[in-house]
Amino acid sequence: MPDKIITIERHIVEQQRAYPEATGVLSSLLYDVALAAKIIARETTRAGLVEILGLAGKINVQGEEQMKLDIFANEMIIRMNSYTGRLAVMASEEMENIITVPEEYEAGKYVAVFDPLDGSSNIDVNVSIGTIIGIYHRLSTKGPGTLEDCLQKGRQLAAACYVIYGASTMMVYTTGNGVHGFTLDCSIGEFLLSHPNIRVPAKPKYYSVNHGHEQNWSPGVKQFTRWLQGLDQETARKPLSSRYIGSSVADFHRNLLKGGIFYYPADAKRPQGKLRLLYEAIPLAFINEHAGGYASDGHCNILDIQPESLHQRTPLFVGNRELVEQAEKFISRYDK
Ligand code: AHG
Ligand code: MN
Ligand code: MN
Secondary structure, three states: OOOOOOEHHHHHHHHHOOOOOOOOHHHHHHHHHHHHHHHHHHHHHOHHHHHHHOOOOOEOOOOOEOOOHHHHHHHHHHHHHHOOOOEEEEEEOOOOOOEEOOOOOOOOOEEEEEEEEEOHHHHHHOOOEEEEEEEEEOOOOOOOOOHHHHOOOHHHOOEEEEEEEOOOEEEEEEOOOOEEEEEEEOOOOEEEEEEOOOOOOOOOOEEEOOHHHHHHOOHHHHHHHHHHOOOOOOOOOOOOEEOOOOOHHHHHHHHHHHOEEEEEOOOOOOOOOOOEHHHHHHHHHHHHHHOOOEEEOOOOEHHHOOOOOOOOEOOEEEEOHHHHHHHHHHHHHHOO
16 A cells, blocks of 8 residues: 555546656546546445336336446446547447547547446346446547547557446556556545556466356367366466456456456357457456556457457457466467
């Protein structure tokens, strides 16, 4: 825990000083994201009350329709960012097409891609969920942003962040100058710096995968998993412990702090994998790489993949570099 109390606002502004050419727009954008995160956090903590206050999808006592949390989060992020003049275009898991800013507002120079609520199957059972956001510079030069602005390689990201709504709410972000984590102090409504300069621990602790899909895995993924468990005959190693939540943000966050690997491989039922490249895999891969880790689709760096469509899926292996590289080795050896 650092001695000084540093709010996320102050931290973002101080980070901006590392880039003398910066105009402050990205800083303001990150601060907008932090504000949206606080509002979503307020709703997630009330999620258990829907039974009392009205079920999602039903009409509440005021005659208003209650929104599902993922739709609420989606609308909140879009509403908070439509009129600021900072974004040209957005893309969301919840929207089929790109979201251009309304004509009455000025289009900005940035692009945001996001998964508004990650881990939705965990909402009803009070288990950690999250939000993931990637921010790019626009490629187009004027007018409303385009699909091409959204389909950029992860390498081009200007910033990435995620928010985890867990025992406490945390926001973790990078602009390419270290990865920094903030914990929401609900009593004052501020995100305070709690995890400066996060680095993936050298010694990994956990592996995280849905073992329920094991029967559909390729020989390479099966053998890699046996290696993680210390069961590979050729290269016996100390087994890692298994942990799996089923929210990418939460599985990634735990392993970022404790060391390990989170993977959602391609399998016989899902040959493209399950997770979405643009707004799940890429932002997490970018944060992970800036914390000293590595992310792959099993063959190459996630950040080097050119996205071809908004909702494209990808296999994902993310965490300590040597574990992810080992996954690539097993896959290239066994999955010809
Ligand atoms: P989302 O809730 O945004 O649709 O994402 C769910 C994803 C991801 O968060 C998680 O890693 C994965 O689904 C869990 O899938 P399984 O239930 O198949 O393990
Ligand atoms: Mn998701
Ligand atoms: Mn989602």
